[in-house]
Amino acid sequence: MTLSASAENSVDIREARARSLAAKYANATPSEILDVAINEEFVDEITLVSSFGAESAVLLHLVAQVAPDTPVLFIDTGKHFAQTPIYRRKLARQLGLTNVIDLKPATDEAAEIDPDGSLWQSDTDACCTLRKVRPLNKALDGYSAWITGRKQFHGGARVHLPVFEFKGTHFKVNPIVSWKPEDVDTYFKAHDLPPHPLVEQGFPSIGCWPCTHPVAPGDDVRAGRWRGQSKTECGIHRS
Ligand code: SF4
Incomplete structure (x- = not known):
């Protein structure tokens, strides 16, 4: 077998593993999915990627209950x-998350590619x-593997997301993929989670300030992201 055939085979195996997990846990609760992912399937190999945005407290709280x-x-x-x-600091402290890591653009790359930040x-x-x-x-x-807070109701490329997937080089675990906005609201209230301060100012999805705008009630949740552009995702979920 050639090296590339071997690599393809490896990808096939991991895609099959993700499909099998997705089918097995399609109706499991988010806590069950997280427990399986963190404590059985991807022990010491899994991370949660969080924007600490409008809905992030839910998944951060769920993860904190399983493994803070x-x-x-x-x-x-x-x-x-x-x-x-x-x-981000307030929520991490309140939820008892002990391993939040801040990622920043490489200084030399930023100086070369975006020297004035524009x-x-x-x-x-x-x-x-x-x-x-x-x-x-x-x-x-x-x-x-990484855990994401993406949900099908966000629309676009997210409407058919499964609970487990393999994309490019990593497994992704989407424990609350089928949740609706009302599920998020209910969870916030049930656990007395603090909202991101911008939510009450009309931001149901929060990214960088230059590329995020408030939306009108009833609008698509992500309608304020990159408004006026065809862009709908930042690219971190592209394989
Ligand atoms: S969301 Fe906007 S400001 Fe943030 S990294 Fe992307 S283009 Fe830059």
């Missing part, structure tokens, strides 16, 4: 609203690659 020392990766793009890093004005894809995709890809080298 799970590594949590927060991509600090340098372009967050001022409220987000404050919320790249987002001319090329949002390049800016997201510099500030989100590359730092995350580098950090994910140490893991075989």
Whole structure:
């Protein structure tokens, strides 16, 4: 077997494993899915990637109940609203998460590619690659799986997401993929979770300040992200 055939075979095996897990745990609760992922399937090889955005407290709380020392990766793009890093610290402390790691763009790359910090004005894809995709890809080298808070109701490429998937080089675990907005609200209230301060200002999805706008009631949750552009995802979920 050639090297590339061997690699393809390996990908096939991991895709099959993800499909099998997705089928087996399609109707499991988020806590059951997290327990299986963290304590059985990907022991010491799994991380949670969180934006500490509008809905993030739910998954962070769920993970904290299963294993509060799970590594949590927060991509600090340098372009967050001022409220987000404050919320990140407050939430981590309140939930007892002991291993939150801030990822930042490489200083030399930022100096070369975006010296004055205005790249987002001319090329949002390049800016997201510099500030989100590359730092995350580098950090994910140490893991075989990551937990995401993506949900089918977010629309776009997310409507058919399964609970487990294998994309590119990593497994992804999506424990609350089938949750609706009302499930998120109920969980926030049941566990008295603090909302991100921008939610009450009309931001149901919160990213970087240059690329996030408030939305009208009833609008798509992510309608305020990269408004006026065809872009709907930052690229970290592209395989
Ligand atoms: S969301 Fe906007 S500011 Fe943030 S990394 Fe992407 S293009 Fe840059």
